Amino acid sequence: MPLVSLSFDADLTPLLPLALRGHPVVRGWAAGATFKHAIEALGVPHTEVGRVLADGEPVVLEAMLPASGHVAVSGVQPTLPAVPLRFLCDAHLGATARLLRMAGFDTAYDNNYADAAIEVLALEEDWIVLSRDRELLKRRGIGRGAFIRAREPQAQMREIVTRFRLADVAKPFSRCLECNVPLRMLSPEEAAASVPPRVRERQRLFSTCDVCRRVYWPGSHWARMSAVLAGMLSPPDDEGPERAAPILRSGSAGA
Structure with missing residues (x-):
């Protein structure tokens, strides 16, 4: 032996x-x-x-x-993964999956995924599996993945950004937070029927999800969300919320 x-x-x-x-x-x-x-x-x-x-x-x-x-x-050393740059979060990381989408990253999440299903998806579609379950990450079919050590979603997001060097490739609020599909820009005229009158009066920048039909715009929560996302994407001594200037508020029709 x-x-x-x-x-x-x-x-x-x-x-x-x-x-x-x-x-x-x-x-x-x-x-x-x-x-x-x-x-x-x-x-x-x-x-x-x-x-x-x-x-x-x-x-x-x-x-x-x-x-x-x-x-x-x-x-492993921190490095930007080869394409496709897309993540699959297991049931432990639902809030973090939403933060990844907020930052513009293709992120699959379903808390009903079984470990075997995750392994199949990782093998057949080359997802990067993110999990706090070490036994899941030991499965042979998972070629790309990371064990997330932090427990709190924002700390998990910072860990993922550091591990995969994501800060410079983020595209904040370019994806639907619910459906994960890329957003499409709307003209104010196209958005008019889907947003409240007060929003039509104040905003000129809109985007929409072609799956769920939500409409997004830079609303009153912009500054808070910008600061939160910038804190996760930037080093502590970086320039701050300005990094996240393109962020849009996650508004929707009737919001």
């Missing part, structure tokens, strides 16, 4: 059981075990793994463990 020593970067240590943190893990593994199997058995999903070195040499997760030696496991 292979007896292998594994060590993990500091950012991966919190994913290990308490008793295994702070020192190399030395354990025997059954013949035929892969690096993926060993790393995930200790609590770290493959979506969180960057470079793996076996006695200093890079290896792929699907390779077989050696008979002995030392394995060093690094965490």
Whole structure:
């Protein structure tokens, strides 16, 4: 039975059981075990793994463990994913899915998705799976994903923006918050029948969702929503709400 020593970067240590943190893990593994199997058995999903070195040499997760030696496991580095840039949030991240849509990112969410269905969608349609469920992210069919450590939606959003370097590619309020489809611009004349008279008098910029027919405009909540979104998309020392200037209020017909 292979007896292998594994060590993990500091950012991966919190994913290990308490008793295994702070020192190399030395354990025997059954013949035929892969690096993926060993790393995930200790609590770290493959979506969180960057470079793996076996006695200093890079290896792929699907390779077989050696008979002995030392394995060093690094965490993933923040990077903008290759296209398609679209996210699938599991049932734990409903509020965060809405924030991603608010920032303009293609984001699927349905709290009725079963883990098996998420795996199929990820495999067949190449979604980036976001979850707080490590067992879900260990599924082999999920090639792109992230374990979200934060618990509060705005903190989760900041974590996702940092992990995937999303700040510079955000297009705030370019998607419907309900349907996730891109919004289409409307002229004031086209929007007139769908917005209250006071809105028609004050606003000239409108957009609509061609699925649910909601109409959006830069209304009274603009400043608050701009500040909230800018705080999630910008570094703490960035210029602030100006980054989110294109944001539109999520108004709708009859709102």
